[in-house]
Amino acid sequence: MPRIVDHEERRAEVAAAVWRIVSRDGLEAATVRRVAAETGMSTSVVSHYFAGKDDLLRLAFRIVVDRGRDRAIADSAGGGRTRALLVTALPVDTERRAEARVWFAFLGLAVSRPDLARDQRRAYTAWRRAVAAALRAEGLPEGRDAQTEAAGLIALVDGLTVQATFAPDRMTAARQLALLDERLAELGVG
């Protein structure tokens, strides 16, 4: 009986290897050859899962989005879902700083690539809706629109990420959280 290859499992294995390389050695280090070495697969098998640099970046972006979402779900188990959905994207530790670098590299490419821009838009729409739903559940002040405030909160988180990535000594984890919490307090949530 021929061995049946579980493509989903292999894809996950490739994705995990991509992530290990990216978080350890940076995005530049994640090549088909390195992923092959890391997984023990041949380069031709790895190439089946991503064809080149762009595919890899897309995969890495996907991983970042999934990790963020999983973390938010886990962290909001005890309440404070709005805050959890936002904090998850802040680069407050080494792992999340690696995620932020992937996110920037992806955005930089996506500005001239409509297909990647679509991925970006989809991820943001899902994020905004989740934050808006959480805001509604936690109760917004009269006259505030949940979708608009969600967009504003996500904007703040993204901008803090820019500063934390390029000036981590100045935009420390404590400062990121203080600025986010100040804003959440003004909206009466968090």
Next chain:
Amino acid sequence: MPRIVDHEERRAEVAAAVWRIVSRDGLEAATVRRVAAETGMSTSVVSHYFAGKDDLLRLAFRIVVDRGRDRAIADSAGGGRTRALLVTALPVDTERRAEARVWFAFLGLAVSRPDLARDQRRAYTAWRRAVAAALRAEGLPEGRDAQTEAAGLIALVDGLTVQATFAPDRMTAARQLALLDERLAELGVG
């Protein structure tokens, strides 16, 4: 008498050509060859001012920073300097959307290039100091730190830029300005 070449003037001419190409046809279109055609200079002369793609991106980033600063100075002539320093970076029209695309492309490269990251940091430090000085001049509520609030406002502007770049139909100019003005009003300035 040999003709003296005014390098500063030529550099400005090259920079202006780079910007015309970038804003018209996108960053990808700005090559040494295209800049040569646009300026009427030879490719070897143009190469004297930037050696390749990275230099060009650096030059384009510099132009974006300068344009933003000049606009802020002009717009704040009638008061409201804090707001002018922030609004200048929002992609509220076609020109500024082109600037935002350059900014993203630059950030995407800078995450793995310490020399470019330094340029980014320098530009942000100058921006934060200018906003903080404007906040102090306009008067912040008791207990608020101008540098921290300036960092928070710049973060909001950067994040709005992300959304306006990838979903301009949703994050319209009006919405960008409304979210910024809401925040400025909370700080009692603008």
